[in-house]
Every structure is written in structure tokens, then in C-alpha cells.
């Protein structure tokens with residue numbers, strides 16, 4: 001037993017736990033159940049409800065097990081007459097004014113108050129008077145309903161608001177006999193993590209408005225699966241009934257979500273029943289004068305026929321015009337299995353490396369450790385680069401707040417915009433929009449100079465960062481001992497991501513430094529898509545296309561070993577008429593890719609555009625052929641989160657439609673591949689065999705909590721010399737920011753979260769606003785690439801002068817259309833209407 | 834929410850108050866008191882202004898403010914009468930005296946006179962049981978009350 005452990009006895013059982021453990025948690029270790037209401041292991045001790053009273057030898061009075069730290073040789077008793085009497089008494093009081101709502105209460109069947117009363121409570125009450133009444137169903141927000149009569153004032157929810165979400169939005173008002181949970185001035189309790197209070201409320205006081213009276217909890221089929229929104233891959237339970245999604249709850253996994261989910265995870269899965277869901281293969285009546293190779297779907301075409309025809313058409317075009325005339329744009333939102341099979345189809349069966357899934361630059365793997373998210377708690381310093389977790393990866397925001405407030409972690413950031421987490425950082429260094437490459441280099445060079453590594457004497461270009469600020473940042477990084485760098489590759493322009501990797505290598509050179517990184521792109525399976533080789537220049541597992549021996553060994557003699565086209569290059573080639581056929585899987589380039597209307601024009605020029613998607617989009621409209629994709633809720637497979645953790649996404653809803661992996665398998669078969677996957681796990685097994693880093697992944701290792709994949713090799717990046725670009729006089733550099741509740745196909749107008757949708761807004765620096773004669777609230781026009789977008793000006797110094805930040809508010813806003821077709825820097829003209 | 838600003842003098846006072854505490858939030862009660870005295874009420878706008886001074890949420894200010902009976906969301910009269918109705922005062926006949934006071938002021942308990950001079954509230958034990966029955970008017974305690982004494986006291990306030 002180490003110094004940090006304590007041994008005590010609970011109900012005659014000896015237990016050894018770390019110092020600082022609460023008695024109530026120690027009891028759980030030896031299966032002694034101490035009832036609680038207010039205590040929650042992630043929120044910490046409150047001592048508010050007195051449900052957990054226990055007897056401790058040598059202590060004169062009963063003690064609250066939830067506030068008491070274990071002590072050596074302590075003897076705790078939880079079943080004595082004294083304790084039982086106290087439990088009965090506490091419950092009698094708790095129930096004094098509690099309504100007898102159980103038959104109509106959503107919590108019924110999973111209610112700690114019911115359970116504790118059943119196990120420990122008195123059989124009846126001595127209360128002879130009328131119960132105090134209080135407000136019944138009252139909206140606390142558009143998605144949460146509070147029943148004040150059922151509240152037992154345990155204060156779990158308000159403690160959550162104070163300690164976890166930390167916005168102190170939910171408080172106890174009128175403390176005393178009339179206390180009630182409420183918000184300031186009765187405003188709605190609206191934040192990104194509000195729904196967690198529903199899960200933790202030990203009674204039916206805080207209820208999910210959407211779920212109220214929809215089903216009894218014991219009638220639900222609960223599926224343990226993953227959130228399909230961001231790269232955190234939080235664990236959730238989908239409760240369904242009669243094949244309809246009823247509700248979503250958090251399913252705690254410390255290594256991933258620490259027990260919490262965001263509101264998008266909880267209420268943003270309604271799209272599974274969207275009326276825009278694609279359910280059958282179909283042929284669109286677009287593009288007359290079809291080439292002879294064009295397949296035709298008969299009216300009642302089976303999916304077997306459709307898949308076969310698509311595959312054969314691609315084969316034919318590849319044979320006629322060469323494999324470089326076909327391409328695949330996949331998705332960072334889909335499962336590893338689907339991505340793996342699609343790249344296999346294009347590489348092995350069609351011989352093409354024209355495979356991609358993104359419109360920014362990135363390469364697989366890291367030159368340092370790939371940290372899991374829980375490492376944030378043990379790092380001394382977390383450095384954010386171009387990352388805004390609150391909007392991009394919400395649950396990461398909670399983890400960072402926890403680390404900073406409870407674990408002594410220091411947060412520093414290198415960003416081009418102010419972010420919500422700045423409140424927690426000890427230094428927020430802001431570079432000019434578009435100068436990330438220079439800023440990252442400046443940090444790397446500063447470090448290199450300290451380490452005596454080669455570095456230019458002077459940093460190039462203008463980043464708007466003072467030398468002093470940069471020196472402080474260099475020093476924080478250098479002296480951190482353990483650092484976790486969180487960077488968002490999708491918010492970095494040009495080759496800035498390679499500069500991050502160079503920086504990481506330099507940090508790792510600091511003596512005794514432990515350095516790890518988290519590539520924090522917001523998309524669900526961004527890491528998995530990179531790992532599965534949805535890239536023109538890398539095979540799965542980060543194997544470069546130039547590694548001929550390895551590729552021939554794994555993928556056969558005919559596997560292509562020249563670099564293919566990136567997604568943006570494919571669009572450009574389509575525009576030039578050189579790319580003939582394109583398959584798009586769960587991606588909407590018309591809206592999401594830079595280039596605006598040029599993308600749609602380019603896609604129209606294709607001989608064959610097949611879109612395999614779950615919801616109708618602007619791209620499916622242009623498709624000649626549409627294949628149905630099942631998508632989250634219906635699909636199964638694995639995804640890899642930002643921390644490199646692979647977890648199983650399970651099927652919660654049934655559909656008659658063949659799963660995506662089967663459709664791709666049909667295509668593989670049609671082109672002569674003998675594969676015969678019976679279930680999706682057969683594909684997972686093949687990934688384990690063929691993808692470096694995924695050797696350990698299997699149904700068994702995934703279990704309930706997932707399994708970290710081994711590091712994926714990263715190539716040595718060369719970074720080019722850079723020159724600062726310059727724009728037309730007076731134009732501003734555009735930064736498109738992520739907004740969590742963006743109004744798109746997934747969160748459509750009928751979404752429960754529609755109240756969070758933002759108007760189109762342009763955030764300007766005061767100086768620029770003055771120069772342009774724009775005031776806060778003015779309507780402005782932003783134009784570039786022949787695209788003009790309307791927005792409301794917000795003059796708030798979110799970025800330095802010379803830049804403009806536009807959050808992606810909706811698909812219809814079309815902000816990505818402003819960015820140049822090559823994905824390079826974008827200068828926009830901003831003028832007042 | 835805008836609409837509440839501290840005067841220059843108050844700002845100075847606040848700086849002084851804040852300098853006394855290691856944590857800003859500790860200055861919650863002094864600031865609430867400052868506003869209550871100056872405005873005779875604490876409006877939502879004022880709670881926002883206080884929350885900004887203390888780096889906490891307006892909800893948190895409201896949760897503290899709504900706990901104490903000395904802070905009021907509705908504007909109170911120039912003289913705030915807190916009439917003790919707890920046990921010692923009760924045994925010494927506070928009920929009748931309270932009724933008398935209300936009648937004299939021509940208001941119900943909990944109300945403010947139309948000239949905004951007096952507000953009358955019940956209060957729990959104010960720890961002056963030796964002099965029960967008692968009431969508190971603003972910062973002054975008045976014990977050993979009788980109807981005559983109450984009349985005298987109220988008449989003497991302008």
C-alpha cells in the first residue's frame with residue numbers, strides 16, 4: 001500500500017482506496033450501497049440532502065458519507081438501526097411535499113427517489129396537512145421543462161451549473177422554505193450543455209420537453225452508441241420505441257466524455273426521421289445527352305442492381321479514359337468501415353488514387369504522442385492552435401474547463417479570433433486572420449533559438465503579435481514539462497498544418513519534455529478518415545503512395561502508386577472536363593466546398609455523378625444517380641475520435657435499406673472482388689489486419705468503452721519558405737468560423753435546437769469598421785469570387801484589424817462560397833448597404 | 834441589459850470595497866447593500882451591473898439577493914419597517930401591534946404607502962428578544978413597543 005492509499009472497513013469489508021476518496025465512493029468499491037441524492041461523483045460533494053448518513057465508529061453523530069474523506073482504519077457502518085432510522089426520517093422529510101406523480105412522471109422507473117424510498121424509506125407518512133403546491137410543468141428553456149413541485153432541492157443541477165458548465169446560469173432562488181431552481185430574471189436556461197441537468201436530476205423535476213409523456217422508460221429499447229456530430233464521439237444511449245427515436249442520454253465514459261454530452265448530441269439526432277431522408281436508389285432527370293456508358297436504373301431497381309450498375313459504369317469510364325478520370329469524395333462523418341471499403345474500391349478495383357474527404361490540407365499521424373482527451377487533465381499546459389472547442393468540439397470545452405479549474409492545468413492559445421475559452425487561458429495570443437503559418441513559425445523559431453536549433457534570425461512577415469507576447473508564449477511552452485497541443489487542421493489555411501507538425505517536433509526536443517497533441521478537427525470521424533486513407537497521397541494507416549513495396553504487398557500489384565487528386569483538384573479537373581465520373585459519399589461539396597457556384601458548374605460537367613447520401617442536399621440534386629446511405633441511428637461500425645480512441649457505433653433503428661458497407665461490398669463484388677463480408681465486424685477485422693495502428697481493434701477490445709488505436713506513422717514534412725500574401729486595397733481577410741448550431745441539413749428548420757440558430761453575422765474590428773463607415777448592427781455585404789453575402793455587422797474586435805470573422809450560420813448563408821476555389825486565402829470586400 | 838450605471842462616487846466606493854477581499858465574489862453583500870440603499874430596490878439591471886463587477890453571473894447575484902430579506906426587487910419606501918413576528922415578540926403581543934401599524938399607515942403588511950415613505954414587512958427573529966416586541970426601521974432597532982410608542986416613532990420620522 002502506498003502513501004497515497006487508505007484502508008478502511010465498511011460494513012465489515014476492508015477496502016483500500018486512494019487518499020481523498022469519499023466514503024460513499026469507497027463503499028461502492030465493495031458493493032455497499034449508500035443511498036444519495038445530491039452527491040454525483042463528477043460534481044463532487046455538496047452535503048445538501050442528508051440521504052447518505054452513516055455511522056462511523058468513534059464519531060458521536062451520524063456523518064454524511066458523501067462529504068467525508070476516507071481515513072485510515074475508519075470503521076463505517078451503513079445498516080445499523082440508527083442509520084436506518086435516519087434514512088427513514090430523511091426520506092419522510094424529502095417526501096413531505098413531493099407530489100404523488102409517479103404514474104405520470106417521466107422519471108418513473110428510473111427514479112432515485114422511487115428507488116431509495118422503496119429500499120430505505122418509511123412505509124407511510126405522518127403528514128396530515130395539505131402538501132405545499134408549486135408550479136407544475138414550466139418551460140426552463142425551449143427544450144427543458146421544470147416541475148417545481150417535484151424538485152427535492154438537492155442542488156445537483158445548480159452545482160453542475162457552477163462547477164461543470166461553470167456559467168452559473170442555473171441557481172437556487174429564494175433559498176429557504178420557498179427555494180426554487182431558476183435562472184436570472186426567468187430567462188431561458190440556454191447553453192450548450194443544458195441537457196445534462198436532465199440526466200442528473202434525481203427526480204422528475206427537470207425533464208426533456210421533447211420526451212415528456214412519449215414513453216415509459218421501461219418500454220424503451222436502449223442502444224449504447226455514439227454521438228454522430230463532432231469529433232469528441234461522446235457515448236450516448238439512444239432510447240427507441242417501435243423504431244422511433246425517443247430520447248438520447250449521456251453514457252459516461254471517462255476516457256471520452258467524462259459523463260457529459262452537449263445539447264447537439266442530445267437533441268440533434270432528429271434527422272434520423274427527417275422527411276428528406278433518402279430511402280431508395282434513384283435516377284435523377286438531370287443532364288440530357290448521356291454518354292453510352294451511363295447506367296440506367298429501372299423503376300423498381302433493387303439495390304443490388306443499382307450498386308452493380310454504378311460500379312460497372314465507373315469501371316467502364318476508368319477503362320475508356322484512364323483511372324485518373326474517376327474520383328471519390330468521401331466524408332469525415334462516416335464510419336471507418338465505410339471509408340475503408342470505399343478507398344479499397346477505388347484503389348484496388350478502379351486503380352485510382354483520386355480519393356479525398358476534405359478541402360483543407362492535412363497528413364495522417366503525428367510526430368509526437370497522440371494524446372487521448374483525458375491527458376488534458378494531467379498536462380501542465382494546453383496550447384490551443386486555431387481551435388475553438390466550445391463551438392467545434394463542445395465536450396472538449398468542458399474537459400479543458402475542468403483541467404484549468406481543478407487540475408492546475410494552464411491554458412494558452414494561439415488563435416486568430418477571440419473564443420469563449422479565453423476566459424480560462426493565462427495567455428491568449430492573437431495573430432492576424434490568415435497569418436497562422438507565420439505565427440506558428442514564429443513560435444517554432446522562438447523555441448528553436450532557445451534550444452540552439454537552426455532558425456532564421458528574424459521572423460518573416462506580420463502577424464500582429466508583439467515580440468514580448470511571443471516570448472512569453474515560447475517560455476510557457478518551453479517550461480511546461482508536459483504539454484498537450486490541441487490544433488484544428490480544418491481552420492488552418494495553406495500548409496500551416498505542416499508547420500504545426502514542425503513545431504511539435506521542436507517542442508519534443510526540449511529536454512525532459514512530454515509532448516503530445518490532439519488533432520482537433522470538428523468532424524465526427526476526421527481522424528478515422530485520415531487513418532483509413534481517404535487521401536490522394538496516403539493509403540490506410542498513413543502509408544505514403546510512394547511506398548511501393550508496402551503497397552504492393554498489402555494491396556496487390558495493380559494498386560496505384562502515384563499521387564491522386566485532392567478533392568479541390570478533382571473539382572478543378574471536372575471543370576476542365578478532364579474528370580469524367582465522381583462518386584460522392586455523404587458530402588455536400590456544392591455548399592461545403594470553396595468556390596461557390598463554380599463547384600456546382602464543375603459537377604454539372606461530369607459524365608457521371610453518383611451521390612451516396614442519407615439526406616437530400618444541393619449535391620444530390622445535381623447527381624445523375626443517387627444511392628441511399630443509412631447514416632447514424634441505422635448504421636454500425638467504428639469511428640475514431642480526436643484522441644485516437646476507436647469506439648463502436650451501434651444500430652438503434654431498423655431499416656429495410658441495405659447498410660452502406662453492404663452497398664460498397666456489392667460494388668466490390670461487381671468488379672470481381674471476392675470479398676464476402678457477412679457483417680460489419682468482418683470489415684472491422686480486415687481493418688485490424690490491413691491498417692497499421694488498428695491491429696488491436698476487435699469486437700472484444702472495443703467493448704463498451706472503446707480502445708485507443710496505436711499511433712499512425714507520420715511522414716517528415718517539408719515546409720516551404722513563405723511570403724505574406726497581400727490583398728486588394730482595403731479588403732479584409734476572411735475567417736470562416738464554426739458555429740455549433742449551424743442551420744443545415746442535419747439541424748433543419750424543424751430542429752429542437754432551432755432557437756440557437758444565428759443570423760448571418762460579420763465580426764469586425766473597430767478600426768476597420770471605422771474606416772469602412774460601418775457601425776454595430778448595420779447590414780453589410782461581403783463579396784468575393786463573384787459571390788455576395790449579406791450579414792449583420794458586429795463590431796467587437798473578435799479579430800485583429802485586417803480580418804473579418806464570419807461564423808457559418810447556415811447552409812443558405814453560403815459563406816464557404818466566398819472562399820477561393822483553390823482553398824487559398826480569401827480577401828473580401830465589405831461594404832455597408 | 835443596459836440601463837444601470839454606478840455613479841462616480843459609487844465606483845470609487847466599489848473600488849474600495851473590492852480591495853478588501855481576496856475574491857471578488859466576497860464583495861457581494863456590500864455591493865447589494867450599496868445598491869439597495871441608493872435605489873431602495875435592486876433591479877435586474879443593477880444585478881447585471883453587480884455581476885460584471887464581481888465576475889459572476891447575474892443569476893448568482895439574484896440567488897444571493899433573493900435569500901436575504903433586506904434586499905428587495907420591488908422599490909421600498911424611504912423607511913423600511915421590519916416587524917418581528919417570531920416567538921418572543923409573538924408572546925408579547927406583536928400581532929396586534931403589527932395590525933395597528935398597518936392601519937396607521939393605511940396599507941397592508943407587505944405594501945408601501947402611496948407617498949413611498951413607509952414599507953411594512955413581517956420579519957423573523959431579529960435577535961432583540963430582550964426588548965420584545967420589537968421592529969427595525971432601516972438600521973435602527975426599536976424595542977418594548979406599545980401602540981403609543983409606535984405612533985410616536987412613526988410621527989417623528991420625516
Ligand code: SF4
Nearest residue numbers: 151152154155157201
Ligand atoms: S431540479 Fe432536480 S437536480 Fe435540481 S435541485 Fe431540484 S431535484 Fe435537485
Ligand code: SF4
Nearest residue numbers: 227230234262265395
Ligand atoms: S460534444 Fe460532440 S460528440 Fe459530444 S455530444 Fe456534443 S456533438 Fe456529440
Ligand code: FES
Nearest residue numbers: 038048049050066
Ligand atoms: S448525498 Fe450526502 S448529503 Fe446528499
Ligand code: FES
Nearest residue numbers: 917919922958961
Ligand atoms: S423574536 Fe422578535 S426579536 Fe427575537
